[in-house]
Every structure is written in structure tokens, then in C-alpha cells.
Amino acid sequence: xxxxxxxxxxxxxxxxxxxxxxxxxxxxxxxxxxxxxxxxxxxxxxxxxxxxxxxxxxxxxxxxxxxxxxxxxxxxxxxxxxxxxxxxxxxxxxxxxxxxxxxxxxxxxxxxxxxxxxxxxxxxxxxxxxxxxxxxxxxxxxxxxxxxxxxxxxxxxxxxxxxxxxxxxxxxxxxxxxxxxxxxxxxxxxxxxxxxxxxxxxxxxxxxxxxxxxxxxxxxxxxxxxxxxxxxxxxxxxxxxxxxxxxxxxxxxxxxxxxxxxxxxxxxxxxxxxxxxxxxxxxxxxxxxxxxxxxxxxxxx
Numbered sequence: 001x002x003x004x005x006x007x008x009x010x011x012x013x014x015x016x017x018x019x020x021x022x023x024x025x026x027x028x029x030x031x032x033x034x035x036x037x038x039x040x041x042x043x044x045x046x047x048x049x050x051x052x053x054x055x056x057x058x059x060x061x062x063x064x065x066x067x068x069x070x071x072x073x074x075x076x077x078x079x080x081x082x083x084x085x086x087x088x089x090x091x092x093x094x095x096x097x098x099x100x101x102x103x104x105x106x107x108x109x110x111x112x113x114x115x116x117x118x119x120x121x122x123x124x125x126x127x128x129x130x131x132x133x134x135x136x137x138x139x140x141x142x143x144x145x146x147x148x149x150x151x152x153x154x155x156x157x158x159x160x161x162x163x164x165x166x167x168x169x170x171x172x173x174x175x176x177x178x179x180x181x182x183x184x185x186x187x188x189x190x191x192x193x194x195x196x197x198x199x200x201x202x203x204x205x206x207x208x209x210x211x212x213x214x215x216x217x218x219x220x221x222x223x224x225x226x227x228x229x230x231x232x233x234x235x236x237x238x239x240x241x242x243x244x245x246x247x248x249x250x251x252x253x254x255x256x257x258x259x260x261x262x263x264x265x266x267x268x269x270x271x272x273x274x275x276x277x278x279x280x281x282x283x284x285x286x287x288x289x290x291x292x293x294x295x296x297x298x299x300x301x
Contacts, residue, residue, distance in 0.1 A: 015070035057245030194242035235261035
């Protein structure tokens, strides 16, 4: 299996906004009381990003969020499903209002697009307060069958290891915290993995044994490390995704904010392997606490 795909799904939201239920452990969210047209700004950023991806040869399946019930985080679908290995898997979500995103209309649209009919639903673990939020909780090396995860309130270690066992992934877990000592809620805000490159905030991994193991796995699988700082992570420099377009060209998608936070040397290192494209999604990032990687769910089929 390849590390990247040119097929992705994105959900156009109907009620984007600040989510009180996820703010408890997502320190990237900012409650902007002075912004009154948040949803309209998000839609404009979303549509512009979709157009940019399509113009660069990416196949984007745009899924429409339902009006009711309102789902403020519907724009981040990679947390609740993944599609690979001939299987669609649904994940247990920490916030009750995010569980509403897993509705039949979207699942059937993914099945129709991909031809993948088999479904594995992990949602029952929500009743046990055990959560694993898809490729937000996990960064997966599809070539070497390794899954990386920082353990948090949204990423249960036991469930992560069970998922890896069933999917034949080697589990590499660690604890990670930001500069203020706050638990990092999703692995994909501190780490991104391409075919030849790994972007990671190593300072966030406090345990030296866990850090050494993480580095060992990344390096022995042939990845060049781009080590980002806490400040760069806070500007979503860890939240990027490698895709391949219709010309077989590797692209690294990161937000304009993330790109601006990187040093010229870091950019040059990434550009050895990928052409960079940079959607401007500042409102989505500030209010939603997620960036471009969270908005794109890969479709492997």
C-alpha cells in the first residue's frame, strides 16, 4: 500500500462554529466573541481550499453536512472515519455532539465513491469512555504498517493497541504535551508523515525512552526528520498531509499559517520531496482548532 492517495473526502459544513464540548482539551481553539459571520467565513475558506486542491490534480469528494442537528466540527471528518485496506472504519468520539457526524448519508456516499462496502464500527466503545479519533488520534505509516499515537483523553492506549492488532499495525505510543504542560489532544497536530519525510515536534515528547523509540522507527523507515518547535506547532505546522496528484506528483498540503511559521531551511527540506500548496483557512483554524489535515479524509481504494 502507498503512503499517499489522490482521493480525499471533505465535508462542507452547515453549522461551523466554536465547539464548547471539545474545548476542554483542544487548546488550539479560540473563542472569538467579536466574529459574527464565522460560518460564512468558514464556507468561503472551505470552497477556496477545495478549488485549490482540484486545480492541483487532487480528486475531492465533497460531502454535504446535514442541517439538523447542528454539528460545529463536521468540517473535520478524518476524526470519525477512515477508508483503507478494503474497509471503512468508524471511530468512537470524545464529544457527544461529534458522534452525530457519523450519519448514514455520508457513509453511503463514501461507499458509492470507493466501492468499499465492508464496515467496522468501533462506536460502542463510547459507552465505556474509550475513544480513538481516527487519523487525528493516529498517524499511520501505510508502507511499513506502523501507527503512531500520543495518548490522551481522545486516544485510549488499550483501544489504540486493539485497533493496531486488528489492522496489523505496529503500535508506537507516547505521551506528549505542549509548552504549558497541557496534554496534546491529537497526534496529527504535532506530527505528519509523508513517504520520505516526517514532521514532528520532538520537544513535546517528554519521556526520553519514548522519544528515542519514536525517532528510531521514523529513521529506520527512511524518513528525514523536520523537527518543529512548540511555537510552530501552535501555528499548525504539524498538521499537514501528503497527497499525490493525477500527474504522480507528491504534494504537501499545509495551511498558509503553517507555512509562514516554518523556517526557510525546513521549507527547503520538505520541498526536496514535495511541492507545497497552502490553503488560507485562518478562521477555521482559530475557531475550530484544526487545520488542513483534519479537513481531509483519505480514500484508499
